[in-house]
Amino acid sequence: MTQLEHAREGRITAEIKAVAANEDIAGSGLAAAVAAGQVVIPANRNHRNLRPIGIGKGLKTKINANIGTSADYPNLEDETRKMATVLDCGCDAVMDLSTGGDITAIRRALLAQATIPFGNVPVYEMMVDAPLRGVPFVSLTAADMLAYVRRQAEDGVDFMTVHAGLTLKAIDKLRKRPRVAGIVSRGGSMLTAWMLHNKRENPFFEHFDELLALAREYDVTLSLGDGLRPGALADGSDWAQLEELLTLGELVQRSRQAGVQVMVEGPGHLPLPQVEMNIRLQKEVCAGAPFYVLGPVVTDVAPGYDHITAAIGSAVAGAAGADFLCYVTPAEHLGLPAEGDVREGIMASRIAAHVADIAKGLPGALDWDRRMAAARRRLDWSAQEKLSLDPEKFKRVRERRSTRTAACSMCGDFCVYRVLENLGL
């Protein structure tokens, strides 16, 4: 039985209990939210050493870091170091998006290292591995694909991005209203190539019931991917995106009926004024399913700074109700992130999540800021360092711009807290 099925029967599983304790909420309330499909707890029964987290309504906004090899950077060692950074930086979840080297071995090694929920995009292994076995991706059968998914589930993958809502009808919408940036989802592009080559419907859509049976068996949380997410501001909220979203709404219903935990993925690239609308729309169409957003980045013109463009979009998305934020690194649109990029991406994403938690009015969220402000007023630099999101960077910047005073090198003795000392203002 899945967490969803247990919760429906009113059982408070060990995972629900752990999550409730972590979030400082009642287990019964959390179980009700899981039962309603408003919260998911990605926890594959085969993932050992997992500290489960909850994603969804009433819980802290969670963040995910994408790591994984590419053809240009196929080494497991690099990814092992990135995973250590991910864990060290307090990231809530991680996805292995490897597309270089031995995908299976890399997944198993990283999964063994991951104490946080571990996701993947099943199609990536297929597109890399099948050709090595002499089978072009477009020649894979639905059965072949499901066999890959089964092996990944067996390994312990907690959540999987499946682009099951990318249908022929949605591709038709794309043709009727062409895009500036076309399709930018890798999984989505592979499935589109398969569909156009075979002149058949998306195998994950056609065989969704089999996928559900498999997900249920291991309690894999499905993350319904947005293969047609806009990849440019100009394409935001267009017909193709909305056609896919409508299908995802149905697939959410079918997943829940099958007892499978499900969340939904969203854009991508969006102009800022479209962000809140997209979150509200998804929550309506998908009956409150947890929403997992990639960014969104709110301008296309700032490669090198997409951790910032995404932090803006993520903060606003989170404040509007998005539950799970996928980080974006400074390397986005330019190359595979290195370890330092991973760190920067996570910090920007943690900022967005906390800003969202304050906006959501989560109990205790603002207290952190209040404690920091109080320490600042006391000129208690050691408390400020401890309270800061990234104490290491706090220390580095402060030492680099050192002062001879009790304040900081910007104001020195003109610090407001020295000027107004003891005035009680």
Added chain:
Amino acid sequence: MTQLEHAREGRITAEIKAVAANEDIAGSGLAAAVAAGQVVIPANRNHRNLRPIGIGKGLKTKINANIGTSADYPNLEDETRKMATVLDCGCDAVMDLSTGGDITAIRRALLAQATIPFGNVPVYEMMVDAPLRGVPFVSLTAADMLAYVRRQAEDGVDFMTVHAGLTLKAIDKLRKRPRVAGIVSRGGSMLTAWMLHNKRENPFFEHFDELLALAREYDVTLSLGDGLRPGALADGSDWAQLEELLTLGELVQRSRQAGVQVMVEGPGHLPLPQVEMNIRLQKEVCAGAPFYVLGPVVTDVAPGYDHITAAIGSAVAGAAGADFLCYVTPAEHLGLPAEGDVREGIMASRIAAHVADIAKGLPGALDWDRRMAAARRRLDWSAQEKLSLDPEKFKRVRERRSTRTAACSMCGDFCVYRVLENLGL
């Protein structure tokens, strides 16, 4: 006569003409906006080599960088280099907030270097210089203070932050509803100290007409400072802030009546859901005066990353109608920014301004993103580099994470634009 007075009489000055050309709008429409006080063109008649800019309704969102010495870092050379960075990075305006070394000499040197509008906070020179002459700041008379302002105006300062709305009544509000972070404006804290020591009203409030006469003489744009801006999320939109804002509304009216260009400054630190409200409120209370926001940062807990926390607040503020964004650097709350911090702050702020311009629906704003997306689709890396906000960083990251393919090192030959080549999607 000031730009405002000229515009009222229907004259299209050289400055209005230059700004209109730059913004690609009609001079007559711009003159009307200047006449209505919805747009300011900070252009002191004594500032040579100034390329004027407009700030306000219907124009591109502008950004400002604060530079200047401190007691710990008093060298002009450092600031000269920062000024070069400010000009090089495409920043719209600059403020000299020097509080170390020979303030007068530093101002004159930086002003000579500045081809963009140059602002300052008059009180800073007073608080540093007066004690050197044996006069504690609290012993300065209103006449002394106005004499400082006159010298600064004579030097060519285009806009000045004056905390004239910080009244005894506002301090009373602060006592009735105490804050977590108290007063965090340096100018505001000095004036408060002066008021409490002398048991008298704010000299800039009491002598506001004299200040106006002086500003009119040189066409200095007044930037009505928010000495009581919240310095912690917990203090956002509190009584003291609102009391001061109400006074600023009156001072805007008096400035306009006197023919003096005026804009209004705003927070500071705010929870994200309060940002839009603050912009709308200021626009109402201050009859559409251009709004100059410092950040706002949307969490207190991320020192080291306050260029990001401010980019989030600035983007949302700009989208809601803020006209002028003051950058925040990674050194904020930790020390005086170095040259690299200045660069990072400007880039984050430029992102926020552009995101805001798209939200405001400014003609042409989204075209930039569209061109970038099209270049990305063509895998035209040289065009992408040229189109990017920071071509230097684009190049650096791309070279650091190099690829052997025509795409990038993240996807390589799995790039969506190679997978779906020639499918017209």
